[in-house]
Amino acid sequence: MAQPALIDVSTRWIGAFCLATVGTFVGWYGPLQILLAKQADAFDPAGKESVLAIVALVGAAVSMLANPVWGALSDRTTSRFGRRVPWIVVGSVGGVAGLLVLAAADGIGLMITGWCLVQLTLNAPLAALSAAIPDQVPEARRGTAGGYFGLAQMVGVMAGTGLAVAGGSIVGGYLACAAFVLLAPLPYVLLGRDIVITERPPWDWRAFFAGFWISPRAYPDFAWAWFTRFLMNVSNAIALLYLLFYLKDQVGVEDPESGVLILTVLDACTMLLTVVVAGIWSDRIGRRRVFVTGSGIVMALAAVLLAAWPTWTGAVVAAIVLGVGFGAYTSVDFALITQVLPRAADRGRDLGVLNIANTLPQVLAPVVAAPIVRHLGGYPMLFTVSAVVAIVGALLVYRIKSVR
Template sequence: ALGWCLVQLTLNAAFAAITAAVPDRVPQRQRGAVGGWVGAAQILGVVAGTGLATVAGGVVAGYLACAGFVVLGALPYVLAHRDPALPAARRPALTWRAVLAGFWISPRRHPDLGWAWLTRFLINLGNALALLYLLYYLRDVLHRPDPDSGVLVLTAVNAVTLLGTVVVGGLWSDRVGRRQPFVLGAGVIMTAATGLLAGWQTWPGALCAAALLGVGFGVFTSVDFALMTEVLPAAAHRGKDMGLINIANALPQVAAPALAAPIVQHLGGYRALYCVAAAVGLLGALLVRRIRGVA
């Protein structure tokens, strides 16, 4: 548990720092494409890590390889990239009070950031609810003889369609100069996919749902990343603000099990779970229309 907490602490800190470099160094018209490559790297990392743990020598060898990749992946950026240094006189004093105050950004003063954060949180929560219990859905509802292999197949289908749209969606958004329609459309596609899991409870239905979830989440991942960089309140706080935005990715992974378990056990089972996931994702997609400063 201690090791996992340290992994989360350090990798999320690194992720916040590297993503803060995007609004610092990348022109606004190219951020969708960059967001697509960031999203593709995350998905490839998950696939490669799973392969290392399951195929290439087991869990111990997999974790050792992941540790090596963390160092090797960071070195090119650290050694070859030079951040412009902020003069010492312009650096704000670092105090505990300032650090604690940084965990709050007033949604009243910065409503666009507040709505964008809530959009990301809800769509990620809907996606997490949809994926969390796939193993038990295949076992208990579809009665698959080998649910573990079924999850692997669905994960592969999801990854392929996600990788097929994550960069294309970002490039397309850059080309037309708009973000909201893509986030809204991606959320609607993901809602439809989750609805399939509730209404078409067959193996072909699960395959179609996995493919659609990949399409929707791929577009959402790249375009929402670009949108987030365009609603940041101030250039001086981008690293801290991107860290807070990353909470909207991590928190749904914690909240989803707490919400899903009572729904499956007491409030209608898997059909109700996927209906709730669809409703949550759709609400998040619709809330993107509340953002005024980004088209």
């Protein structure tokens, strides 16, 4: 099956694409930043850390499996509306349903059920939107496109946190996030610009599942890209999982929910300064690895600040530093990984396999973070571990040989 030619992207497409991405991340990070922690505290104040860890772990396990499957299904979709758009619609509606279940939850069991539904379904639009960049953006502009993709993700984190707080209650926060998730993809869907394939690739269940294993020996650069992304996301996940509790219990902030919102906004504002600039700069000089290494070191510095300076001022400075590092990392890393994908026909699936490096750390983070916070040195040790992991990931990017 011939692959459609790549075409340059318009401002209109970028705007609609970014808004759809924002909607997906609102559905995730309104709960992750504020609402799940508040529910855990409401259901079990004495064991809130363990409750949040269990909910996050189970949901992340679902997410880890869902993303590559949605990507593979979108690779093979022959709808007249395109191969990616139908999954954006289905996943967004499912995400709304999951958020409504969370809003109605009256105990930990229903809370886990709702969060698993959110993780399952919102991975469909994420997989589809991720694959749309290599589908439609020329390689020389993928750093720029990755910058906008990263920018949209951070705006989604900020908007989701803001909506969770502005909702005024746990239920109100979930309803506000659900409304945004439903409406945000509409411009992209109505734009009607998606690749349509008329010949569905042959289907074989054994080959389908076998395809999720991509040999490190055959594709070493893909394997190293996966591993470096995994380490960077482990660092980020173990640092952010208990941010609300860190502000409440370690720093002593009187209103930790608003504190998380302020830090998220500061992080997003500094990210705005680097995410697109780094992507454009990377495109112009044709280099990716140096940006990933530099941004990883900056992210590690932010974690060190949280470990060594447990005050509100220290948290503010760390948020600003993290925004600088994570902004540069997000845009350039995405451009890098699109250059090591093994097969054009399987972009959605292969990006889904790479996205396991985003979701697997969410599974591991509760396992790693909970015992550290409770028994192995508390928050200073937690953030120190985060810094060390980020530096290792930043240095290992030089094992990728086919990308400069």
